[in-house]
Amino acid sequence: MLQALPVHVSGLVKKFRNGVVAVDGLNLSVESGQIFGLLGLNGAGKTTTLRMLLGLVRPERGTILIFGNPVTPGAPVLKRVGSLVDTPGFIPHLTGLQNLELYWEAAGYGRKSPAIDEAVVLANLGDAINRELRGYSFGMRQRLGIARALLGNPPLLILDEPTTGLDPKQVREVRSLIGKLAAQGKTILLSSHLLNEVEQVCSHAAVIHHGRIVASGSLDDLTRQSNMLYLEVSDPLAATSVLEKAVGVISIRDEGGGIVVDLAPWMQRETIPRILLKANIDMTVMMPRRKLEEAFLGMLEENEEGEQ
Amino acid sequence: MSMLPSPSPPFRQSSGSSRWVPHPSERKFLSEMMSLLHTELAKQLPRPRTWLTLAFMAFIPILITVAFALGGTAHAAQSSIANDFLLVATKSGLDMPLASLDATAPFLLVVAASLFAGEAITAETSWGTLRSLLSKPVSRSRLLASKAIIGAGLIVVACLVVSVFGLVAGVIAFGWHPIVTPDAVTFSQGATLIKILIATLYTMVSLASLASFSLFVSTVTDSTIGAVASGIGLAIVSEILDGIPALGHLRTALPTHYMLAWGELFIQPPNWTPMLIGIAVQLPYTIIFCVLAWWWFTRKDILS
Numbered sequence: 001m002l003q004a005l006p007v008h009v010s011g012l013v014k015k016f017r018n019g020v021v022a023v024d025g026l027n028l029s030v031e032s033g034q035i036f037g038l039l040g041l042n043g044a045g046k047t048t049t050l051r052m053l054l055g056l057v058r059p060e061r062g063t064i065l066i067f068g069n070p071v072t073p074g075a076p077v078l079k080r081v082g083s084l085v086d087t088p089g090f091i092p093h094l095t096g097l098q099n100l101e102l103y104w105e106a107a108g109y110g111r112k113s114p115a116i117d118e119a120v121v122l123a124n125l126g127d128a129i130n131r132e133l134r135g136y137s138f139g140m141r142q143r144l145g146i147a148r149a150l151l152g153n154p155p156l157l158i159l160d161e162p163t164t165g166l167d168p169k170q171v172r173e174v175r176s177l178i179g180k181l182a183a184q185g186k187t188i189l190l191s192s193h194l195l196n197e198v199e200q201v202c203s204h205a206a207v208i209h210h211g212r213i214v215a216s217g218s219l220d221d222l223t224r225q226s227n228m229l230y231l232e233v234s235d236p237l238a239a240t241s242v243l244e245k246a247v248g249v250i251s252i253r254d255e256g257g258g259i260v261v262d263l264a265p266w267m268q269r270e271t272i273p274r275i276l277l278k279a280n281i282d283m284t285v286m287m288p289r290r291k292l293e294e295a296f297l298g299m300l301e302e303n304e305e306g307e308q
Numbered sequence: 309m310s311m312l313p314s315p316s317p318p319f320r321q322s323s324g325s326s327r328w329v330p331h332p333s334e335r336k337f338l339s340e341m342m343s344l345l346h347t348e349l350a351k352q353l354p355r356p357r358t359w360l361t362l363a364f365m366a367f368i369p370i371l372i373t374v375a376f377a378l379g380g381t382a383h384a385a386q387s388s389i390a391n392d393f394l395l396v397a398t399k400s401g402l403d404m405p406l407a408s409l410d411a412t413a414p415f416l417l418v419v420a421a422s423l424f425a426g427e428a429i430t431a432e433t434s435w436g437t438l439r440s441l442l443s444k445p446v447s448r449s450r451l452l453a454s455k456a457i458i459g460a461g462l463i464v465v466a467c468l469v470v471s472v473f474g475l476v477a478g479v480i481a482f483g484w485h486p487i488v489t490p491d492a493v494t495f496s497q498g499a500t501l502i503k504i505l506i507a508t509l510y511t512m513v514s515l516a517s518l519a520s521f522s523l524f525v526s527t528v529t530d531s532t533i534g535a536v537a538s539g540i541g542l543a544i545v546s547e548i549l550d551g552i553p554a555l556g557h558l559r560t561a562l563p564t565h566y567m568l569a570w571g572e573l574f575i576q577p578p579n580w581t582p583m584l585i586g587i588a589v590q591l592p593y594t595i596i597f598c599v600l601a602w603w604w605f606t607r608k609d610i611l612s
Contacts, residue, residue, distance in 0.1 A: 016609075051439075051609075051610065051611070054439075054442075054443035055442070055443065056439055056442055056443055056609065056610040056611075057609040057610065057611065058607070058609060073442065073448055073606070074442065074444075074445050074446055074447050074448060075445060076445045077445075078443060078444055078445045079444065079445050081443070083440070083443045084440075085439050085440070085443065086436065086439065087436065088436065088440065089435045089436015089437045089438075089439070089440060090435065090436070090437060091351055091435055091437060092435065093354055093355055093356065094350075094351070094354065098350070102347045102350055102351065103437075103440065103441065105343050105346065105347050106343060106344055106347040106441055106444075106446060106451075107441070107444035107445070107446060108339075108340055108343060108444070108445065108446065110343075111346075145440075148440065
């Protein structure tokens with residue numbers, strides 16, 4: 001049911017004037033009720049993708065459908081989307097309440113509405129809601145930004161790094177709020193560069209790197225233990241040499257202080273310590289590697305190699 | 309006979325009444341425009357920079373009046389008929405708004421106009437509110453139009469402040485007398501008030517090209533200073549070129565060439581031609597810069 005999907009993106013490409021390809025043939029589908037995490041390093045193309053979903057940035061190529069409707073700047077379907085992109089911006093010389101009211105009116109909803117009262121309650125800023133924005137802390141702005149995104153009770157929320165810059169208590173509050181909103185039936189697409197955040201909050205995720213999706217699926221699928229192991233051994237070179245000759249070992253690569261061994265599905269993991277023991281190589285760590293973590297860490301490694 | 313359905317008229321007559329009611333699409337357009345205008349006004353009016361600029365525009369005529377009251381009439385040779393009001397400023401309080409317009413139009417009013425127009429988009433960009441607003445079904449064309457209208461309104465107010473404060477301060481300091489121009493032509497108080505009004509309106513029009521240029525630059529850059537400076541810079545370049553006689557008639561196409569052409573109202577009979585040419589020069593610049601602003605803003609990627 002393509003038409004009913006809150007978000008459907010295919011073949012999305014964005015190249016900026018400076019030649020940087022921010023998004024390169026991205027495909028993405030978010031189904032109703034999902035909390036979908038877009039996980040990637042800074043500069044991976046997360047924010048550009050979200051901006052294209054909101055009609056802020058024009059794609060070079062590709063299709064974006066929100067609830068089955070194509071997205072263009074100011075498209076009517078954007079009424080059904082609440083968003084928080086980058087750090088939330090407000091008019092500094094107006095109060096929190098005035099900011100919400102003016103945003104609501106400019107977006108074409110009229111001057112006063114119970115939705116604003118609901119947002120004020122949600123922002124939980126107390127008397128500060130009547131103070132000028134100048135005096136707000138980052139956390140207060142972030143809360144007000146989320147409250148603004150929720151104005152009008154939109155069924156789809158697009159949140160760009162919603163916990164960036166918050167202290168641990170505020171992070172927990174925001175994550176808890178996201179869970180509550182999902183329980184109300186909202187679809188949430190959020191971006192993050194924090195693996196644990198996506199693992200804790202999301203039901204589904206995609207790893208984005210250099211503007212492409214390199215892994216995607218439900219969190220259960222992505223974090224299901226694959227037949228991949230991370231080993232720390234006394235002599236990595238010797239271990240690599242021995243394991244390369246073993247039947248059932250598909251590939252081996254160095255990673256930091258250890259090695260990652262990809263095993264054939266039929267291969268018993270317990271075989272690996274036995275092979276190493278036979279070759280007089282001490283093994284101090286053996287951990288299963290998850291797909292999501294694998295994709296994300298692989299990307300980090302590639303990034304570090306690129307910087308060197 | 310055509311088989312095509314006739315297009316619905318933009319306005320239709322309500323049944324049983326001679327009153328015209330807008331078509332639903334027109335009503336939606338008007339409603340959205342009114343909302344955007346109201347929100348833009350609500351953003352701009354409480355801003356300290358709005359009040360500081362207007363206060364400065366009020367302060368300058370008072371300062372000029374005090375300077376003339378203390379120092380007497382100027383004796384230096386001036387370069388235009390408008391500048392001549394600085395020569396006779398102490399003869400009647402009604403000279404003072406003209407002297408104030410003369411003193412402020414070439415630079416201070418240019419700064420005010422560039423500020424009000426140049427901050428139209430860049431202020432929202434620097435606050436980070438543009439991206440949140442445009443991620444809703446808000447028409448970029450209407451948003452830009454609302455900002456241009458409110459910016460133009462503030463420029464109108466700035467010009468009025470100069471004239472009104474010049475008038476009040478002048479009448480208090482030098483009295484309510486007919487004015488006598490340096491050419492010894494006398495104008496009654498009523499006739500002078502009308503000419504002051506026309507001169508003020510003309511000054512507003514003469515700022516249109518510079519303001520629309522700042523508006524255009526504000527859609528291109530994220531820098532408020534850059535957008536504001538662009539209008540001021542254009543005025544400075546125009547003034548420099550206007551001072552080069554070798555350019556001959558080309559100078560008449562410069563956006564500031566006819567800025568003080570309202571001075572021709574104070575000869576007998578008044579010469580309207582320079583003002584009409586001045587308006588005709590402003591029109592294409594303003595249209596071109598506004599269209600460029602619209603073209604750019606409706607196509608730009610909102611990245612900040």
